[in-house]
Amino acid sequence: MSMAPPPPPSYEAPEQGRPAERWSSTMGFVLATAGSAVGLGNLWGFAYRASQGGGAAFVLLYLLIVLVVCLPVLVAEMVLGRSTGHSPLLAPLTAGGRRWAPLGWLYLLVAAGILAYYSVLMGWTGRSLLHALLESLPATMAEAEAYFGAISSGGDAVLGHLISLALTGVVVAAGIRSGIERLSRWGLPLLFLLLLGLAIWAAGLPGAREGYATFLLRWDASKLIDPTTIRNAFTQAFFSIGTGVGAILAYGTYLDRRSAIPAEAALVVGMDTAVALMAGCVTFPVVASFGLGAGVSGSTVGTLFIALPTGLASQGAIGRLVAGLFFALAFIAAITSSVSLLEVPVSSLIDRFGWSRGRAVWLCVAVIAVLGLPPALNVAALERMDAIFGGVLLLSGGLAMALLLGWQAPARFHADLLGSGSPPWLVGALLWALRWLAAPALGLGLAMSSFDLIGRGAG
Ligand code: PFF
Numbered sequence: 510m511s512m513a514p515p516p517p518p519s520y521e522a523p524e525q526g527r528p529a530e531r532w533s534s535t536m537g538f539v540l541a542t543a544g545s546a547v548g549l550g551n552l553w554g555f556a557y558r559a560s561q562g563g564g565a566a567f568v569l570l571y572l573l574i575v576l577v578v579c580l581p582v583l584v585a586e587m588v589l590g591r592s593t594g595h596s597p598l599l600a601p602l603t604a605g606g607r608r609w610a611p612l613g614w615l616y617l618l619v620a621a622g623i624l625a626y627y628s629v630l631m632g633w634t635g636r637s638l639l640h641a642l643l644e645s646l647p648a649t650m651a652e653a654e655a656y657f658g659a660i661s662s663g664g665d666a667v668l669g670h671l672i673s674l675a676l677t678g679v680v681v682a683a684g685i686r687s688g689i690e691r692l693s694r695w696g697l698p699l700l701f702l703l704l705l706g707l708a709i710w711a712a713g714l715p716g717a718r719e720g721y722a723t724f725l726l727r728w729d730a731s732k733l734i735d736p737t738t739i740r741n742a743f744t745q746a747f748f749s750i751g752t753g754v755g756a757i758l759a760y761g762t763y764l765d766r767r768s769a770i771p772a773e774a775a776l777v778v779g780m781d782t783a784v785a786l787m788a789g790c791v792t793f794p795v796v797a798s799f800g801l802g803a804g805v806s807g808s809t810v811g812t813l814f815i816a817l818p819t820g821l822a823s824q825g826a827i828g829r830l831v832a833g834l835f836f837a838l839a840f841i842a843a844i845t846s847s848v849s850l851l852e853v854p855v856s857s858l859i860d861r862f863g864w865s866r867g868r869a870v871w872l873c874v875a876v877i878a879v880l881g882l883p884p885a886l887n888v889a890a891l892e893r894m895d896a897i898f899g900g901v902l903l904l905s906g907g908l909a910m911a912l913l914l915g916w917q918a919p920a921r922f923h924a925d926l927l928g929s930g931s932p933p934w935l936v937g938a939l940l941w942a943l944r945w946l947a948a949p950a951l952g953l954g955l956a957m958s959s960f961d962l963i964g965r966g967a968g
Contacts, residue, residue, distance in 0.1 A: 528594065528762055528860070530685040535768045537690040538760065539776050544693035544845030545756050546781040547700065549630050550749040552839050555785040556724075556792040558745045563738035564727035568786075570742035575778055578950045579750040581943040582907050583774045585914040585922065586752050590761025591770070592925040597755030598857035600762075601909075604918045612909050613857070616755030619906055620853035621873070622898030623754065625880035626891045627850065628677065631843040632669020636660045637814055638836035641829055646822035653819040660814070666885040671878055677847040678874040681855055682867050685763050689848050696841045701784070703838040707831060708790040716798030724793040725786075740961060743954040748899050749781055753907030756849035759856045767929055771939060784842075791835070795820045851877075896965065900958045908951040915943035 532538040559567055593603040597620070601612035637660065640646075647653035659665065680688045711717060732738045747753060764770075799820035817835060821828035851873060858869035884891035914922045919940055926936045 528856070531763050531765065532690055533686050535765065535773065537686070537694065538764050538768070539773050540693040540697050541689050541845075541849070542757055542760055542773070543777045543780040544689075544697050545760070545849035546749065546751050546777055546846075547697065547784045548749075548751070548842050548846030549627070549634070549839060550745070550751075550846075551781065551785040552788045552792075552842060553630075554745055554748060555789060558741040559724050559789060560793075560796075561737065561741060563732045563735070563741065564723070564729060565725065566729060566732035566735075567738050567742055568725055570733065570739060571746055571785075572782065574742055574746040574950070575750065575782060577942055578947045578954075579746050579752055580774055580778050581939050581947045582910050582951075583750060583752045583757060583778065584770055584926075584939055585910050585943055586755075586757045587761040587764065587770045587774060588922055588925045589910070589914060590758040591764045591766070592921050594762055596762065596856040596860035597758050597853050599860055600755075600758055601913060604921055605913050609909075609913060609917070612906075612913065613755075615902070615906055615909070616758070617854050617857055619898055619902045620754050620756060620850045621877055621880060622894060622902065624674075624677075624847060624850040625877050626884040626894045626898075627843070627847055628673040628877070629666060629670045629881055629885045629891060631673035631840065631847060632666060632671075632885070633660050633814055634836055634839045634843055635673060636665060636669050637818065638833060638840055641818060641832040641836055646818045646829060646832055648819070648822045650815070650819055653815045656818075657815045661888055662886060667882065670881045670885040673843070673847065674874055674878055674881065677844060677851050678870050680844065680848045681851045682870040684866060689852065692848065693845050696845050697780075700838045700841050703834050704784065704787045704791065707835060707838075708787050710831065711791045711794040714794045714798040716796075717794035720793035720795070720797035721790070723797060725789055736957065740954070740957045743904070744900050744958060747903055747907055747954075749785060750778060751846065751849070753903045753905075753910060754850065755853045755906070759852045760849065762856070769929060769931060770926060771931055771935055792817065799823065896958075896962050901955065901962055904951055904955040904958060908948065908955055911943050911948040911951055915940065915948055919944075 532541070563570075589600050589604055590597075593600040595603050597616040598613040601609040601616075605612075640656070640660070647656045660669070680692050682688065683691075711720075714720075751757065796816055818832050821832045824831070851870070854873045855866065855869045858864045858872070859866060884894050922940055922943070923936055926939070927933065
């Protein structure tokens, strides 16, 4: 006798209002979502934060936070998108009622705010790529700093920002399958290959061992409770996975009802973490081999743009090739992330007002182009926007997601995951982690980064 599985708890018929577009396959969704996660944060943020100290303790905390905090929130975000079928603007309202409507606006604000400065960073990356290929690499740290000053402010930076945003707009305007999915399908495997090649090359450098040992492997147990290390690991994990902004939620709305969300989320998290660690295996040997340690820990956003080309300059043509490949892969990583950020307001306008995709894209691009002018003209403004949008507000979005699906609408979480075939024990464990680990840990992380922001403002 076969037992029919119990019907999932009922919630609003999700097929209503579901967008017509779909990923061509589950793999398409996984690659696009991993493309969103893998970005400049992995290449630049990880190296920068790991170099601020902490060594293996930083890496361990990072892995722990990714597993117990980011993973359940990522699953919740995918569930919220798929089960409501609505954009980031309307999904919280649909799942939680009127009280949750402001969360939709928060997602729009955070995505637009991050994209405004992210496209500036992308512009620097593109400029550095051209520089490595067509001109020469800066030979000394002083030359590199002068060069970085030139690309990171004024007309060059504004132009780079506008071109990057326009490219992002072109991809998003082409649609889910023919734009975003197609880009990730070739971009992500290419990025992996390039990074693997560079990591192998870097392993042969004279300072490779010292590089790994100083930044990734040095063990100091007291760093596990050091507030700076904890805060760095938290901010890095959330920005890198990119949950709490609504981007993955938007991608989730185009997801097939049957696909197994927990396994997909685990794949995404695994790829993102692998890229961060591999990127560390490129940058740290370069830094140690060419004696750039002081420059790296002294600078902030400039790390990648200053230290890397300087180190490679002494390697002649090979150095230029390596720098070119590195900035090319960074640019690919950046654009597969920026499209997911733009999809947040774009899908919301389509969902809320019934606009055409093209109209929504170009209106959002115009607004974000203006928002990006301050960070394009001033590096301090960029760092500030990163602390506000990429730090405090991103964590607030993640906390709200954990509260909405963990506490306000757990039936939706259950129903969606059980209905798509996930085993009950796994769904139970994820819900438990969302409620009792992710929500309190996010509250703590948010408090720490808010104090940090206030402290910086006062200091
Ligand atoms: N995860 C991206 C990175 O590491 O660069 C940045 C990002 C993308 C953040 C998408 C937030 C987001 F929604």
